[in-house]
Amino acid sequence: MKIGILGATGYTGQELVRLLKQHPEAELVYLGTSSAAGQAYTEIYPHLYGQLPLVLEDEKEVPDLDVLFCALPHGLTAARTQEFLDRKIKVIDLGADFRLRQAQIYTDWYKLTHPAPHLIEQAVYGLPELKREQIKGKSLVANPGCYPTATLLALVPLLRAKLLRPQSIIVDAKSGVSGAGRGANLGTHFSEVNENIKAYGVAQHRHTPEIEQELSQAAGTEVKINFIPHLVPMIRGILATIYAEVQPGVEEADLRACWQQSYEGEQFVHLLPPGSWPQTKFAAGSNHAFLQLTLDQRTGRAVLVSAIDNLIKGASGQAVQNMNILFGLPEEMGLAGTGIWP
Incomplete structure (x- = not known):
């Protein structure tokens, strides 16, 4: 699967990179940024030096992908989601844009008119242990908050x-x-x-x-x-x-x-x-x-x-778990590690 990430330089974006890098069915081909286009990803996160040769690209230039993870501030993902869905790109939104089922409640709490209220009904709330069957076959997943x-x-x-x-x-x-x-x-x-x-x-x-x-x-x-x-x-x-x-x-x-x-x-x-x-x-x-x-x-x-x-079950790991469900893969693929102790 060809994978892209918008908001790749944030903490959840970095965790997505770390997890997807070891996922046997994922090929990271695009890392989007609004502030560091042209920089090697390892300039932002040097701990990946020698392991990830990708260069950060402009967020406006999203290529053809199988799935796009969006780790952006609220409002930014929803404004572009229809474009991605029209291109047959599955969207997993780690932000808040599609978590709430009523656009007015979104406006009340986020102080922003929802950019794409017509897409709310297409989104599924992506908490796998509670919504697994609803997630299957969807193209737009609202990853829950932490x-x-x-x-x-x-x-x-x-x-x-x-x-x-x-x-x-x-x-x-x-x-x-x-x-x-x-x-x-x-x-x-x-x-x-x-x-x-x-x-x-x-x-x-x-x-x-x-x-x-x-x-x-x-x-x-x-x-x-x-x-x-x-x-x-x-x-x-x-x-x-x-x-x-x-x-x-x-x-x-x-x-x-x-x-x-x-x-x-x-x-x-x-x-x-x-x-x-x-x-x-x-x-x-x-x-x-x-x-x-x-x-x-x-x-x-x-x-x-x-x-x-x-950052993992509360964000990026759960997003990868949702991706696995969307593509009929074992849910633990790329996520099998245990916690780190001490």
Whole structure:
């Protein structure tokens, strides 16, 4: 397959390059950039020196491809997607343009009129463990956000099974600094982040409507959550701690059995044995997700914990997993590595 990447110089673009370089069915032929056309890719990422001879090209000059990964700021992918689809190029968008099913909600949260609302219905939300059959045969995939991936893997099976009270959900999530992207800004400056932890986007983070959309679909009723993300002084990883009241009569064994049934046979989602709690390092550098839960009998609240690598399962690895589904390949192709420890 001939593969191209728009936004190849960002962190998710670089992870796509790293993963696709070792994919036996992928041939990287195009790396697009808005700022570094003409430079060797290894000038931007020297750790690939001697392994990737590609030169960065202008984002406006996309050649004929089988699939194009778009790792661009919101609004930029949607403005060009019809052109790519008309050329029979499958599009996997790692941005936010096609995650939300209503253009007005996109406008409300992203403060931008949707550039291609007519394409929203053609897009599929690309979380393979929850949407595998819908992904097959599509040409436009909306790769989920990192926080939503960690959150939805934990909650969707339990809401589908009517085990949780939908209006009681609180999501407290922590992310490494790479989630903010490669661009320099004061909020991710070393001196600001090191020896520090802070909440941000409180009650207004743009992943909120994406999470609520998918939880509402799972629950069969409108779901609103409290979602509070935090920035912690590490490079990569997301740890989501989720609190939700259980329905009357629901026991911890019911919750655990639901997860086990939902993720039986899944290669990338791992339910840890009781008493073992997920850590971000379990998933670092891999496409794996780790889950654990308990039911606090005193409060009647379930506590769910989910850990992923925000750049891999939360972005580029999941995008490659989606590509494999689109082309009928084994989902683990190019993604078989485990986390890096220590």
